[in-house]
Amino acid sequence: MGIFSKFKKGLQKGSAVLQGAFNRVAGRKTLDLDDLLDIEEALYSSDFGPETTEQIIEEIKRCHREDKDFTNSEITEIARKVLFEILDGAEGKYNLSRSEPEVICLIGVNGSGKTTTCAKLGFRHQAQGHKVLLAACDTFRAAATEQLISWCNRLDLEIISGHHGADSAAVAFDAYASATAKNTDLLLVDTAGRLHVKDNLMDELTKLKRVLQKKSPSAPHHSWLVVDGSTGVNGLAQAKVFNEKFGLTGLVVTKLDGTSKGGALVTIYRELKIPIYYLGLGEQPDDLQPFSISSYLDSILPLPVQENALA
Secondary structure (H helix, E strand, O other): OOHHHHHHHHOHHHHHHHHHHHHHHHOOOOOOHHHHHHHHHHHHHOOOHHHHHHHHHHHHHHHHHHOOOOOHHHHHHHHHHHHHHHOOOOEOOOOOOOOOOEEEEEEOOOOOOHHHHHHHHHHHHHHOOOOEEEEEEOOOOOOHHHHHHHHHHHHOOEEEEOOOOOOHHHHHHHHHHHHHHOOOOEEEEEEOOOOOOOHHHHHHHHHHHHHHHHHOOOOOOEEEEEEEHHHOOHHHHHHHHHHHHOOOOEEEEEOHHHOOOOOHHHHHHHHHOOOEEEEEOOOOHHHEEEOOHHHHHHHHOOOOHHHHHHO
């Protein structure tokens, strides 16, 4: 399945309400208050947030007011233009070109999908010819290490782990030493889920970061927050605290195939300007896809068929 097909299938649930509202309004000859309320409700229900929703509605109003030839078929294009502008710079990019192992630390709350994302990232990079090592630093959750080991066995990935209750920072330290000895390109660190409001748990992340920096002052080179897309705008609250406490360099938004809240990533990026690296669009290893603004918008809010045909 191609990249766009994966986006379209993965975001199908999130796009249904939004496309339904825009298509209904586009099919009418006039634009009235009820039409705008329909669009506004659809944007809110998809978790685009008040600022983005208001900006789209106001831009539609402005175009309708200033363009005497305005037709309702233009509203999708207007909304897409606003979203493109908001998401400008959101596509996270990185290259594995260091002389030392590149370290990506995955953090987030319980149940966000960090362990699965860690395995999928490892699978993706190994398939691209990179030498990858995973570090099972979630030593607190029952069976967390076993879960990651199971993924690694399934995907033929190397892993460094410790026993249940072990010091997660010590596991990370050992994993980095092993990665260096084996000339590894990428070290993926899976951390324990923690509530973003618990200071003592956040302090453990700081310790892990400090221990890694004993091996390399610039490590971890990437600190990505894994956010469950179905949590909607609550993901923004998580991102704010993790960014303040740990310093985020990127986002991975997971479980978008099971939610209608596909706009939450726009809300988070608009507020914090943290680049989005990957979207989780399904359960298979290759369903973790690099974030693409155009593929995202073409899936969640495609242009009407007749406009696509003319293009």
